[in-house]
Each structure stands twice: as C-alpha cells, then as structure tokens.
Amino acid sequence: MTAAHTDVERVEAANAAFYEALERGDFEQVSSLWLTPADLGVDETYHDPADTGVVSCVHPGWPVLTGRGEVLRSYALIMANTDYIQFFLTDVHVSVTGDTAVVTCTENILSGGPAPDDGEELGPLVGQLVVATNVFRRTPDGWKLWSHHASPVLAENDEAEDEETPS
Template sequence: MSAPHLDVEQVEAANTAFYEAMERGDFETVSSLWLVPADLGVDEEYHDPADTGVISCVHPGWPVLTGRGEVLRSYALIMANTDYIQFFLTDVHVSVTGDTAVVTCTENILSGGPAPEGDEELGPLVGQLVVATNVFRRTGQGWKLWSHHASPVLTESEGDDGDAGDDGDGAPA
C-alpha cells in the first residue's frame, strides 16, 4: 500500500473516530482528537493553552470559536444538551498534502433534545443537513483536528421561493 493511500485511510479513520465519539457523547475522546498547542510547536510555558488560537471551530449558526478552551467548551455544551445524535456522512472527500489533510463531507444529522417534562421517551427527532470541512494535522500521535467548519444546507422549502437573486423581472439581481 502506498504512503499517500495509507495517509488517506488514516485521515478517514480519524474523521470517523471524531463523529463516532460525538455520537457516544464521549467528551474525553473528542478532546483527544483535537490538536494541543504543543502539536504545532507552541511553547505552553509562555502561552496559556486554553487561550492559544491554534484550533478553530464553527458550528452551524455560531460565531468562530478559537483555542482549545472555547472549542472544547462548545462540544461539552452540545453533548450536555443533546440526548441523541447520529451522523450519516455522505460525499466524503479526503485530500492530503504533506502533514495537512482536508476532509469535506455532508453531515446528515439525526438528533433529539431533552424529552418534554414528565416524558421518559426521547424528545422528537429532528433531521438536519450540514456540509462540513475538517482540517487535520499529522502529529506524533496520528492525525488530529485543527479546524472544523460546518454550515447548514437550506432546502428549497426553507429558501424564499427558490429564485435566489431574482428581483422579479427574471434577471438576476
């Protein structure tokens, strides 16, 4: 097996591990899959690792989060407020150049929040379609997440009337 093919397989495995840990609500594993400042040569003796903006994350509808503290806090909040989440990844594409890899994919997400008060069953499940870009960096411990950016995909029924950019005269605005 060629080295580039092996790199692609290892990145795919790291990407899958990230989503599986999210599904299990395994915060420790999610945390371990993100770069630490030392992975990028940042001297933690002089920089607070929680404030060092070496990693970033954009959840759908959220502002950019930078640094391990902000990013991992966001995952802790998501896990604490989501009773069930499952990712069906489609359109997965992996590109590796040197020690950096980019994974683009569509996250077909099925999730449920807390059940209504007094109801022991899971609250209603909601489906969401999100496109994501995950950037990985090769480290001595394998491939780790450097950046995650996810954006919702609007369906035609969520748009105005499917004529984006049309000001009514048939010509683009």
C-alpha cells in the first residue's frame, strides 16, 4: 500500500469520525477533531488561540464562523438543540496534497426528535440534502479539520419555481 493510499484512508476515517461524533452528540470528540494552535506549532502566550490558524465553518444558512472558539460554540449550540441527527454520506471524494486534504461529499441528513429510546416512536423527521467540503490538515496526532463548508441543495421543484418567478 502506498503512502498516498494510506493518507486517503486516514482522511476518510477522520471525516467519518467527525460525522459519527455529531450523530452521537459527542462534543468532546467533535472538539478533538478540529485543529488547535498547538497542532499548528503556535505559542499561545503570544497569539490568541481562538484566532490562530483560523479554522472556519459555514453551516447551511449561517454566516462564516472563524476561530476555534466560535466554530466549537456553533456545534455545541446545534447539539443542544437537535434531538436526533443522522448523516448518510454519498459522493465522497478525497484529495490529498502534502499535509492538506480536501473531502467533498453530499450529506443526506435526517434530523428531528426525540431520538429513539427503548422502543419509543421517533417524532417527526426532516430530511435535508447538503453538499459539504471538509478541509483537513495533517498533525502529529493525525488528520484534523481546518474548515467545514456546507450548502443546501435546492430540490428540483424549488429550481422550477425559481425559473418561473419573474425578476
């Protein structure tokens, strides 16, 4: 197995771990998957750790979030307000160049609540189709997220309605 092939597999595993941690609502795991100033070799006594390395995130319909603190707060907010979420990833493509990797995928998201527990019925679920780009950077501890950008995909009938609407 080549080093490039191994890198692709490790990036795929890091990407999958990110979505699995979101599904479990595991904030500590989600946090551990994002770059830290230490991952970048930055001395935090001279730089604000929230801005160093400028991790970024764009959730569908949200403005760009920059800095580790702002990005992680957004995930804490999402987890606190989501009873159930499941990601079915399709069209996953990984590209690795040096210490940077880009993953593009389609997130087929099923969310709602409350989560199933002991045979209880699941409340109303909402499906959403989102395309995402996840940028990873190699660190001594493995591949970590540098940036996540997700955008909703318009349904076919949404596009047809847009075309019929006069400008």
